[in-house]
Amino acid sequence: CADKFLEEQPRGEVTSEFYYRNDSEALAAVYGIYGMVFFYNGLLRQDMYLRPEASSDLFTYKPGAAFNARSFPQYFVDSENPLLLEMWSSAYDAIGRCNAVIGNLSKDHPGISEDIKAKLIGEALFFRALMNYYLVQIWGNVPLVVEEKTDLGELNVEQADPADVWQQIIEDAVAAVAALPEKSEYDNIQRARASKGAARLLLAKSYMALGNWNAADEQIDQIIGSAEYGLEATIVDVFKVANENGLESILEGNYSEGFTPRKHNSSMSFWLPREGFLGNSTYSPNDYALAMYNPNSARYKYYFSGKGVMVSPYGEAITTIEKRVYLMKFYDFEHRGGFAPTNNDNPFNNKVFRYADVLLMKAEVENELRGPTPVAHNMLNQIRGRAGEEPVEGITDKGAFREIVFTERAMELIGENHRYFDLKRRGKEYFLDKVRQSRPDEIKDHQFLLPIPEADLRVNPLLEQNPGY
Amino acid sequence: ATKSQTVTLKVKKQPLPEVLASIKAQTGYLILYNDRYVNPQMLVSIDVNNQRLETVLDQLLSPRQLTYYIKDQTIAIRRPKTTSAQITRPMPVPEVQQPEVSGTVTDESGQPLEGVTVAVKNSRVATITDSNGNYRIPISKDGTTLVFTIVGFDAQEHRMGTRRVFDLRLKASLSDLDEVVVVGYGTTRKSDLTGSIASVKSEDLNIGMVQSADIGLRGKVAGVQVTQISGQPGAGTTIRIRGTNSIQGNNEPLYVVDGIPLSGGNNAEGLATGIDASTSGLTHISPSDIESIEILKDASATAIYGARGASGVVLITTKRGKEGASNVNFNVYTGMQQLDKKVELTSPEEWAIMWNEAAEYLNLPTRYDVNNLPARTDWQNEIYRKAPIQNYELMFSGGNEKMRYMLSSGYMDQKGIVVNSSFKRYSFRLNLDRKVSDRLNIGANFSVVGTNSNVAESANENATDAVGATLLASPTLSVKENGEYILYVDMDNKNPNPVSKLREYVNKDIRSRLLGNIFGELDIIPGLKAKVSFSMDVSNGKANFYAPKSTTVGKLNEGLARVGVVNTVYWNSTNTLTYTKEINDIHRLTVMGGVTWEKSVGESLSSTASGFVTDLLTFNNLGSATNLSTASGNPNMFSIHSYIGRANYSLLDRYLLTFTGRIDGSSRFGAENKYAVFPSLALGWRLSEEPFFQPLKATVNNLKLRVSHGVTGEQAIPSFRSLSSLTSSVIILGEDANAVGFYQTRLPNPNLKWERTRQTDLGIDVGFWNNRLSLVVDVYKKKTTDLLFAIDIPRTSGFQSALQNIGSIENKGLEVGVSAQLLSGKFSWDMTINNSFNRNKLLALSSGIQEIYNPTGGIISGDTKSQPTLLRVGMPLGILYGYVFDGAILDEAEAATIKQSRSAPGELKVKDIDGDGAITVADKTIIGNANPKYTGGWTNNFSYKGFGLMVLTHWSVGNNIYSLQHVMNTFMDRGYNMAKDFYLNRWTAENPNNHTPRSGHDARNYVDNSWHVFNGSFFRIKNITLSYDIPVNTLDIKFLRGLRAYLSADNVHTFTKYPGYNPEGSAFGNNSLAQGVDIGVYPNAKVFMLGLNVTF
Structure with missing residues (x-):
């Protein structure tokens, strides 16, 4: 009886032995992946969405910003940077959750229907591929974890060859494409979940990074041919709350108003100015980026002016001040019903993948395979046209067209976490060259890869730091 | 006559006075009694052979409800009071008409002392005081000396002269071994x-x-x-x-x-x-x-x-009620508190000069006209105030042979020196003891306490708390503009206005606690006693928070409210049996064994809401908010089941042995390790009782050696940690705004078990000259193994840390305590002084790891990137870790030679420890130790007539403090206020130096450097209290038995080199990894107060 007296009956928690019994428990385990990807310290809620973008050639920083945040655009990141660790650990935390779902659902569970099981496994495979896609490009030499860890004694994993990581990404994405439903096959309420289109897009991006243009082209054509997606009519419509998870959307981080429990979009605060918007204004677009645009285009006006409400970042008492330009594209004034200070309460979704990206990818792949064909021009000009920019006509040089597409990608997708990876897949030299063109703080060659976080190096003797750190 | 402490007697139905007379003859002891209680009609029978005196007396007197005291060869027999009528009856007056002295004997607090032996020196005449402390004793002539003695108090002798009334206050003996x-x-x-x-x-x-x-x-x-x-x-x-x-x-x-x-x-x-x-x-x-x-x-x-x-x-x-007169005590004090010292920061002009320097250096937009500043604010003046404190306590106690009681109530109202902070306590207690029969005693203790605090936000590692932010606020900003609080108090960061927080936040912490305990004690057979006790501890806590829209947080959230409740119910059943046996006055044995069950169940609930139309409702109507978070429960429980045992054995009163053991079972540990055994053994040797020691006894009246060894444990980890766990989170997925996700948060660890601490102690107790001087010295060594720690695991596992039993820690030390009665008599001076040395060392970490950097639970200040914590084998817990500050880069020539993130004249310089030419994490080293070399205290009590003066001091020597506040107060690029010493010593282009960096230097890559480490040693005059016992006997107020007035100063002065508020301040409380880290800590107050203590 004493033993019973001492038995723990956890309350408010579920122990893992009693899980995966029915469809709704299996679904909740998959939702747990979304929690780690888009919420809490999730990668695409904040860190993975902001830091690589801030490290690209398009952004600068506020001088008084917290050190850890500004060390990204300043190229100061060292292995002890806690934000770096947060990116690393939340990616692997998400992978751990994916592995738990994949591993557990692959076992025999009489309570879970086979149809649902396959789809849920597909969803987990998609997110595992997505995490690895970011990991391998940011760090290069990363451990590849494909099984759930359950034993405290067997946690150390060594770094894999990047080629093996890419191989795994492709395998996972291919399987996800096969298993996942199209966006339209989800209930309307569920359409924010990962779909076949999202998996194809990730697969295409991976092929492009590996230079496998034919395979990429095939996936992109499938997306375009699926008729699941289209462009919103105007550039303003793209970012309207009313159009979230809509026509142009392929994958979004979903947020709503509500300070707690952290349902709001926390990355917004990094773009918005302190005065008026009560933002942190940590990162702002640099002159190099702004110079790419036609300042009279609809896109420029919408992305950066934010209805013209640009306030002095220092308030009334201070007179001689230079204006900083802020990225305002994600802020839907219409939804707000005007202007309200809302540092912690932004409901706007993070755009992870949208259809404009697909069209620009098509333009690029077409150019690589067949040169600057009319198809390539057409894809590019669909985006430029909506942005209020002059169409690009009659380019014959493949290299020139490639640069035009890249610049267009930078302009259209600024702040949406693509530029850093676009530069990287062009190779180390291209990346370093671009970054050096844009910013005063000189990037050192080894900073093409970020350092492996010190915390893991210290506990896992199998890991090796990236060279130069 | 030779005096022996043993008695041999064989009588049958003899009158008690005769039996006592033969005991007197055998032992040489004087026996005092009142013949109303001991009379020849009492017939006794006894048959003892060489038994201890006390045993014989017990046997003779206990059945007649008589008790006795033995002191200095005198046995005083008395009868516990039964009715109040008897209490007030004076001692019978001796028939013979002769001079006599009478009076009242009380203790220091004015409580009457019963059973004091009053004897005429060099005679056999003696009496004892009654329950009111009154005595009456015949004397033969003027000039007689009376001797007053009672166990537990210093004996006093007084020459009577011609006095016939003599009241006396006895002083508790300094160190009485019979205590x-x-x-x-x-x-x-x-x-x-x-x-x-x-x-x-x-x-x-x-x-x-x-x-x-x-x-x-x-x-x-x-x-x-x-x-x-x-x-x-x-x-x-x-x-x-x-x-x-x-x-x-x-x-x-x-x-x-x-x-x-x-x-x-x-x-x-x-x-x-x-x-x-x-x-x-x-x-x-x-x-x-x-x-x-x-x-x-x-x-x-x-x-x-x-x-x-x-x-x-x-x-x-x-406190428990005592037999005797009803006693009423009323204590009141009131006082005023104020800030001890301000932190020295730059003036508005000095700050503006530094800002302009930094702005020029960093190409920041703003410049100030130093002669025309927008505002001049001393932020510290805005949050500190003089604050009153008042305290009232009323206590009733008393009882009779059957029933004793103590009833008390108290009220304390303390305002804090930071605006709007306060603490109130209401307390009630009832302690009862009842003798149901000769063999059964029952009793109960109940206390109910309520507290109500308004809490000032303090101590946060980024100094965004109100107390810390006050020290960061720019002195050229005003608290309010156009009647509204300014939102941010720095130039380019987002530090919310601390004054608005402190003045406007509602931040209530309301708690109540009921502690109840009932017990019964039964004498089963002579020597065997059973005790059963059942207790409950019920506590409730409520937190109420509201940030109105006039504050920064309130504005961001359009009003933010939080409420939380915590409710814990704990019960405990303790059941013991105690057996005491004495054999031939040589062996004394006490054995205790028992079993206990304990269980605690706690629940909490909290809710946050924002978006209020009006500030009027504060936290009272969360439903009126536009955003309401899901309330979260956080239940926890633990149960402990234990067997306890102890044996005390004493041989010839000289050789002592104690064995204790406990078998503990706890729910918190892994299935494999639910139970553990904690034994201990101790030996004592009272050298001073050895025959060979007797010649020395006049000087050294007590000498005891002690040695002990044993094992104890530590189970302070949260519930359910040995089990794997899935936790839920609410996510948003398109229109499905409340999808619930589940995920695993912990790896299971079925081997999780207690920390075990083995400790050896060697001690010596010495008393000189009847304890005028006494000394206690202990040396000890403790080794803790199976150390519990949430150790970092590779993040690639998907988890961050896992609670495991790793490593071991050693503590060894020396403690010395001295107490001395330096002067006695009219002017007396007592003092106690103690000093302790403890050395802490981490002996090992699991599987050969030598170091854990930035261990889980240590300081990782996100904003400043400050990570001064480290666990290193061979070093103590609480070492500070970072770069070695090496002053400032003097000029361009030096800057060219230095490879660190920023190398320019005036920049902060750190040492290249490993000499590889570059500054990397490998250049971090130990830069301080938060453990003091020694700590101690010294208390002095002086008294003269009714006056008393008490001076209490204490100290800590050799500990370091890492001041995150100083880190922040050197960050000019944020626009924070600056430390005064930084302003005075800084590098400037006109006045370059190599010791202190320039304004606007970029320290943040090496922020955890030794510039911010200070010597935290201090010596504090903690308290001075002057008291006066008003001689109530001369006041002729019958019901008044004691009246004391006192004047007290607290935190009188602290001698320290530490520039912050308080060298003891720690932002992280009892976190052993973050010792000695100071930031934004609520400062201690200096207090002056006046009090009165009345006994009726």
């Missing part, structure tokens, strides 16, 4: 102690402003370091008994109040709503209710508390 000391699950004579136990009595505890008993312990006991980390009214202290022996546990001792372990200590109290309200469990006990505090230090004393004893045990005994 009874409370030990775990029982009591023992001090002379029989084998363990290291320090005892603090009520009168030593309640000196000065003592909001809770732990504060009263400061500087009083060797080996016990009491640190007041925050001046927040109602905030607790941290107590370290013989060092830090756990990383994960909170290292706080176990508190046991009248036999009930206070469940969970601070943990059970913490409200999960993010409100800083650390109050210790002792906050819920009115200090004046406390009779004594015993601090158990070595394993012999603590092993009986098994898995909770490793950090020491503090036993609190509350």
